[in-house]
Amino acid sequence: MRSIYAAGLIALLMAPCAQAQTISRSTLGNGLTVLAWQSDHAQVAGIAAVVGASGAHESNATRGSRALLQQMLSIASHDAVVEKLSPISGVVGPAGSAGLGVNTNFDFVEAAYAVSVEELDEGLALFADQLFEVELTEEDLDQSRDLTVRSFEAAQESPVQVTFDLFRAALYGDSAMAQPQQGDPESLEAITLADLQSFRDTYYVPSNTWLCIVSPLRVEEASAAVSRAFGGVASRPAPPAAPEPVLPSESLVEVGDSPALVQASLVIGVPLPSCNDPIFPAAEVLTQLLEGPGGRLHRDLHLLTALGLALPTRLLDEHYPINVLSVQPARDPFLAVHTLAAPRAIEAARAGVLRHIFALRTGAATEDELARAKARVINAHRLSTQRPSDTALYLARRSFFGLAGADEAIAAVEAVTSEDLNAVAKQYFGRHAVGIQMPSTQAGGQL
CATH class of the missing domain: 3.30.830.10 (Metalloenzyme, LuxS/M16 peptidase-like)
Known part of the structure; x- marks a missing residue:
């Protein structure tokens, strides 16, 4: 690590x-x-x-x-x-x-x-x-x-x-x-x-x-x-604000099937605070506790075994079956994990991923974990400003959400504490969502 x-x-x-x-x-x-x-x-x-x-x-x-x-x-x-x-x-x-x-x-x-x-x-x-x-x-x-x-x-x-x-x-x-x-x-x-x-x-x-x-x-x-x-473009009235969405209050699962699949495909996740919320930097850091070769999901060999996949080490190095999806700039973003699993192991996969997500509500991050997660988030902000057009997009997006530039974003990330991570998880992880795709021959009998 x-x-x-x-x-x-x-x-x-x-x-x-x-x-x-x-x-x-x-x-x-x-x-x-x-x-x-x-x-x-x-x-x-x-x-x-x-x-x-x-x-x-x-x-x-x-x-x-x-x-x-x-x-x-x-x-x-x-x-x-x-x-x-x-x-x-x-x-x-x-x-x-x-x-x-x-x-x-x-x-x-x-x-x-x-x-x-x-x-x-x-x-x-x-x-x-x-x-x-x-x-x-x-x-x-x-x-x-x-x-x-x-x-x-x-x-x-x-x-x-x-x-x-x-x-x-x-x-x-x-x-x-x-x-x-x-x-x-x-x-x-x-x-x-x-x-x-x-x-x-x-x-x-x-x-x-x-x-x-x-x-x-x-x-x-x-x-x-x-x-x-x-300056010569005609002035027109600002449009009405987008209506506030009405989101589910309970955890939901949506299931489909595909003849193209050999293994089951799952996306499991929870809501996050809006990217213009002052606690969003803690949500960014929290996501990175799970992600990457040094993240909690990759270090959990019991979860990897529970997926029921027979994968050689070479493939694991190149295509690890558990991946945290990137958090997008949004008013209603989410933390989501994609994983593959044997059809018989979908419940073990769901429970194993959620165990790590829910542990963030009470468990403390170690100093090394927190430092690693912050470094990954800061790197992501830096990498968004490498080329002039990338930097322009990054700043325009942040301005759209009422946010300042990269220096302020990085300072907010550096200030995040382990207690901040727990606070975000306690407030937002009360419900979860799961999307499951099963191989067509398995869909009827497994769920």
């Missing part, structure tokens, strides 16, 4: 600090929130926007509108970047594709890319046009719908993804958070171009958007460039 902890510290010490200078924050006349940060390490400008369009804003009839709009944004921006900017600009992701990199979370949608400093004005103008003003066409809708349906169908072919969907249904009940974020083929087919235009006009507005730019320029220069590009 000490060698793993030491490796974590080495990675932490090598990672540069993303918040060595002050983050500038301002609001344009149309309501756009602008963050700017000067990075001495940046060679390009990273630009990111978070739009407060929530899955709760979609009705059952328009489920998937955000996914379609994001897909259209990705496609249209790719063509625009290739046409208007040099090859060094608009590059996103490790594959180096051009255009805006987009993502759809439950609470928000986001887009990001990088541009050369010499083309900053052109890059920002393109971003503003693509995000708020580009014309939506039937051709774009058809192409985006086809890609989104294919994405949905691919996800349904993944037993692990379906297990995760079952877990979300158990955790979130009848709320919108339990629904697929990209919609389903039926809802996607029913959405019209007029529906999408109305949704974008309501929710993709400056007053509902947080934009961040990270560049080698002084923050005054960067903010002025944003103002030139986005």
